[in-house]
Amino acid sequence: MPSFDERKDMSKDAILEMERTTMSTAEGLQLFNINKRFISDWSSLVNKITSGRVRDRSINALSNVFLTIEMGQCFGLLGHNGAGKTTLINILCGVYTPSTGSCFLLGNSLTSATGIDRIQKLIGLCPQHDVLFPDLTALEHLELFADIKGIPVKERRSTINQRLKEVELYDVRKKKATAFSGGMRRRLSLAIACIGNPKVLILDEPTTGLDPINKRKVWDLINKMKRERIIILATHSMSEVEYLSDRIGIMTGGRINCLGSAKSLKTRYGDGHNISITTHSVDAANKIDELMVSYDMSILSRNGTMLKFKVNSERRLGDFMGDVEEGNISGIKNWSLMNSSLEDVFIKISKNPFLEENDLNEISIEDSIRLIKGELKDLKSDIAKLNQGSVEMQESKESHLDHFDSFAKDIEHHNDNDELRQLIIRQSEKIKDLEDKINALNFQHPQ
Template identity: 40%
Template structure:
């Protein structure tokens, strides 16, 4: 039993008083007298409980007759029992069960749960007839934000206006609930009810006229392609069918604002395309807020995209704007003719015949744009062209097109970097910011065989103890960071060890070797500027 249980018990005592008072008052026919008697009994009961918290009459100083008479009022026994329970559970390490220390965790309660407050710093506007897509890694705060906007989680700071109504006002929230639809991450379905019965139920909750419910429900089922299974129990539905039904429930009643929290999770590609068509049609005449982990879905459906990380809104804009602003540049894919010797193996051996076209194209890109292939094969090249080379692209590709036959080029494609690359970059920057604040140390295994500990997220790191006559300022490496499956920042590699540049000013603390965990030296961070 915890302090929270003690609080619930007090509520039960108060409820018992009220019940007892109402029970007695029912035997009185006159309403005014019944109210007076009931209120008087409640007050007397409340006062007697306050006295019972002390020692009266349950102590050796008072006669047994007092205890018997006092116990005829049941809530007094409960109040005394709670006091005994508190004394019995008190130890040298804790105060036991009491109202004063409710919400506190003792040192010997490892499973004690405290209230966790989510801090979200968000500012954005959703336009009418638009779909606003909210992206972010797991734990970024997307679902928490939706819970705040729909009234599930109370807002402790800031405010949000939905069609002029504040989410912090109880009156405003009641107005908001009538004009929104929500499809949460999980399916709010009853296995015993069919799809048609679900829509009838939620249409009634939304306040639709009974004469319209049947036609609206059938149209909604037709939109999500569930007419054939309309009268089948939802417990036998597949995961994709349940998600489609949840989308239909969110859209029923013609809400002005719809929240779709990862609506296509668990769907096969064909069903996902159908739901995309449903969402695309549904955004006419309303505003939609969509969360997803599918970059393709966000790219196709959204009018504007926002990326969250660590509870903050990191960027917002159209897909093209985000790609041009946060992407690495342009991606050029060069495909070569299939009948060139470079794509086939020699019939007399396993070694492919040398194809001079590949080297010519590689040198052509290097001379004119100063870029190397990011990915290369015997059939194609992929180049990443930075934004600062944009002015050269028109003339460059005009020349490349004129020399296609000379280079043996089959096809040339030019496009912006993917939205996934932008997403990963934003998430990584947020992780770097968080890691630098927390000052976590991770182990970097160097190519020389030694190891050092470095601050998580550091880019340029000096290696302590490497000063010598050959390297008077010591050595340093550039650390490459990536993310694992959970989105946590991890080391993906590092550059070869090089001399610390002369323009880097070393302090005494940096030059000294500091020992970290497990007797591993700690590297010092070098400013990238």
């Protein structure tokens, strides 16, 4: 179990999931306090040891991960690049072993030699990129993987035909993969993942690059598949994870910090309802701005005749809508009502994973700018300390500093709050990427 100090770094949702996991008796998948630490550069470490100056060059890819997924559930896994999703998937597949902690699937331990053999037979993986052989037919692909999975010869034909029919490829089973469209190749990858009737199906970006029609076909197929197994869905598509998942986990910094259904996450961490109004004139906008206080709405942003308000009372929202329909409010050209999206929640959590749900709505533009400027200052300091001996590092240093100076000017000259929010969101992602690059350069060229 995590120590007292470690629990201080865990979110409220993570602690609740820890309690749920330790008390769970349900059949399925349980992760108990999974931690994964990597040594970043072995040659660098050896050099430090031999010179008598040893520095800790390890990276905590996963920290205190507790998770329970029951049979028949689809669990959506969200997180920006570097959040720990791939490391977690690799541990579940047996590619990595956890540094500490334990994992059980249907009673089999991932950390025991006999358990990992059994678990690997119970898991099917559909990777992000199709791993297909262009000169093999769909039928030959499934025959190959049926042999690898050890399916008895007597059962192979019926099993293969069943999988081909499930993904609607039976009629083209003798066509080579090179002749398949992107949607057909993706469905073939799903069929391969399901060979051997795995109890856990891990899907990594299952609909990347698909058109809306083929995407919906894959979604319907995934919904059918989860009835008899556990599905773990790793994706960057908010609509996909919201449509398919019973529960969603948002990963940041190697931790699953937020868990719940899409509706629960939006209710707890979102902004609720927002109203956007466009008026006929600036004078009308001024009057609307003053009037909306009486409907218990708070101004979020304004740009000329365009205003955006946060709805604080559902009852007063109904009063406002009634007055608009009856023509009691003048000066409105058009208006629209919007709900918080899962994407809004994901961006907030990714930007500051340790804020509690009630605090997330209180982040002002000014606070966001201050946080970003603080991160820029720290990163500029890190870059300034980089070894000057490498041409690669010097070029990287100069490009990063130019980028920071450009962004600093951008945020000073933005008056529109919505545009500024989007700029800050994009910059937060860039800062994360730059942090990773700086760490990589430091590991390759230690001081």
